[in-house]
Amino acid sequence: MGEDKRDGIVEAALKLFEEQGYHQTKVSDIVREAGVAQGTFYLYFQSKEDLFRSIVKSCLDEISGALKRESIGQDDDDAVYYQMIHSCLTVYYHNITILRIIYRNGMACRELKDISEAFYDEMMHIIKDCLKDSEEANGCSEEQLEIMAYSKIGMVELVAYQWFVVRGCGAEHIDKVAQTIVGMTPDCKAGLPGVNGR
Numbered sequence: 001m002g003e004d005k006r007d008g009i010v011e012a013a014l015k016l017f018e019e020q021g022y023h024q025t026k027v028s029d030i031v032r033e034a035g036v037a038q039g040t041f042y043l044y045f046q047s048k049e050d051l052f053r054s055i056v057k058s059c060l061d062e063i064s065g066a067l068k069r070e071s072i073g074q075d076d077d078d079a080v081y082y083q084m085i086h087s088c089l090t091v092y093y094h095n096i097t098i099l100r101i102i103y104r105n106g107m108a109c110r111e112l113k114d115i116s117e118a119f120y121d122e123m124m125h126i127i128k129d130c131l132k133d134s135e136e137a138n139g140c141s142e143e144q145l146e147i148m149a150y151s152k153i154g155m156v157e158l159v160a161y162q163w164f165v166v167r168g169c170g171a172e173h174i175d176k177v178a179q180t181i182v183g184m185t186p187d188c189k190a191g192l193p194g195v196n197g198r
Contacts, residue, residue: 006044008034013051017101022052022111049111056112059098060119063091067126078182080130085156086178092160093171100165124149155181 012033016025027048031038045051066087092099102112127149131137137145163169163177 005034005036005040009036009041009044009051010055013048014055014097014101017052018097018104021104022048022101022109052111053115055098056102057115059091059095060115062095063088064119064122064126066091067123081134082178082182084127084130085152085181086174088156089160089174089178090171092157093164093174096164099161103161103165120150120153123153127152152181 009030013025013030016029016033020029025048027038027041030048030051031041034041041051045054067084069087124146128145131140131145131148137148140148159177159181163173
């Protein structure tokens with residue numbers, strides 16, 4: 001019963017955050033939408049910010065969990081990378097509302113700054129570790145690997161937002177999008193200006 005009330009509060013908050021924006025939504029709006037007393041809200045969350053952070057962290061944890069799971073136990077670089085991208089896109093697709101809210105408020109907003117920094121750092125290290133053993137990273141410096149990792153994160157996020165939120169595409173597009181992203185690889189051997197003495 002308690003989980004149902006908590007889920008109801010989260011669902012109401014997501015709806016209102018998307019419709020009105022995070023900053024315009026009050027706790028009183030959320031409890032009215034959820035059909036619970038204001039005291040019930042505080043049984044589960046300390047504040048609206050705590051609720052918002054909990055929702056976003058849950059989605060981001062799901063993404064990093066998918067990355068970790070897919071990066072383990074496969075030898076084929078392309079297969080690992082494809083599975084990681086596909087898993088991330090799937091999580092984003094199933095969290096379209098959260099994706100809209102995050103983009104509306106920005107991952108660098110005060111409420112999410114520490115969560116987003118930790119999330120991107122963790123994702124970068126997971127992807128960087130996968131890249132280190134790949135043919136694609138042959139001859140790359142540590143700095144280049146980090147740039148590649150962050151570029152892949154940004155690419156997947158922006159494509160997910162454009163395809164699922166802006167264009168309203170369905171889950172049937174995930175496979176094609178993942179294949180396209182996997183087909184895009186930089187040439188590290190060319191080096192970067194100012195890196196490694198170039």
